[in-house]
Amino acid sequence: MKPKPRRYRFRDGSRLPQAKAQKVGTRLEHIRTRHGALTADNVVRDARPAKSPLHPFFEWDNRKAGHQYRLGQARHLIRCIDIIEVGPRGTAHRSFINVKPVSGSDYIDHWKVHSEIEHRKAAVKQFLGELRSWLHRTEGFEELAPERHAIAQALASRKRKRKTA
Numbered sequence: 043m044k045p046k047p048r049r050y051r052f053r054d055g056s057r058l059p060q061a062k063a064q065k066v067g068t069r070l071e072h073i074r075t076r077h078g079a080l081t082a083d084n085v086v087r088d089a090r091p092a093k094s095p096l097h098p099f100f101e102w103d104n105r106k107a108g109h110q111y112r113l114g115q116a117r118h119l120i121r122c123i124d125i126i127e128v129g130p131r132g133t134a135h136r137s138f139i140n141v142k143p144v145s146g147s148d149y150i151d152h153w154k155v156h157s158e159i160e161h162r163k164a165a166v167k168q169f170l171g172e173l174r175s176w177l178h179r180t181e182g183f184e185e186l187a188p189e190r191h192a193i194a195q196a197l198a199s200r201k202r203k204r205k206t207a
Contacts (some may be wrong), residue, residue: 043180049126051134056122065095067123067137071151080138082116087118110120120149141165173197 050067052058057064073088074080086109089096101107102114108114124134136150155161173193177194180186 048137049125049162050137051126053122053124053134055192058119058122062095063123066099066119067125069095070123071119072139074138074151075171080120080150082113082120085120086112118170125152139165141168154191170197172199 046070048067050063051059052063052066068079069088070085073084075192077084083097086100089112090098090102091097097157099119100112120138120140121136123137125137126134135152137152139152139155140149141155141161150161155165172193174197177193177197180190183190
């Protein structure tokens with residue numbers, strides 16, 4: 043049975059043209075499949091030819107931008123693409139996730155992160171670290187006190203549960 047085609051969109055606030063999201067998402071998936079990994083370098087290499095659907099998303103004038111700048115543009119493009127779940131709610135979530143301890147600088151397909159225990163554990167560990175980092179960065183912002191309190195309580199509860207398990 044042939045898998046259903048995926049539907050893509052750009053994240054809200056990304057300032058990328060929504061009309062191009064499907065082509066970009068499909069192309070990123072093609073790059074991941076062809077190379078076995080989705081990296082910023084693979085994306086820039088694929089985008090270089092003027093006929094590539096990714097080409098317009100990059101600054102190609104070397105007086106304005108070099109390779110490192112284009113790698114940043116590629117990472118931004120990868121982070122901004124969402125996959126739309128087909129179903130009653132039609133939810134959207136990141137299509138590719140960079141799980142650093144497992145993948146280095148590769149972006150891993152959302153489904154693989156959810157279905158493979160090694161990737162899932164690494165992602166959870168990374169996300170918990172990001173929550174702790176967010177708590178540290180937002181210290182002193184009284185406007186965020188309720189959110190900070192809820193996250194701190196959830197992290198403390200999680201820690202207690204792990205000690206008793």
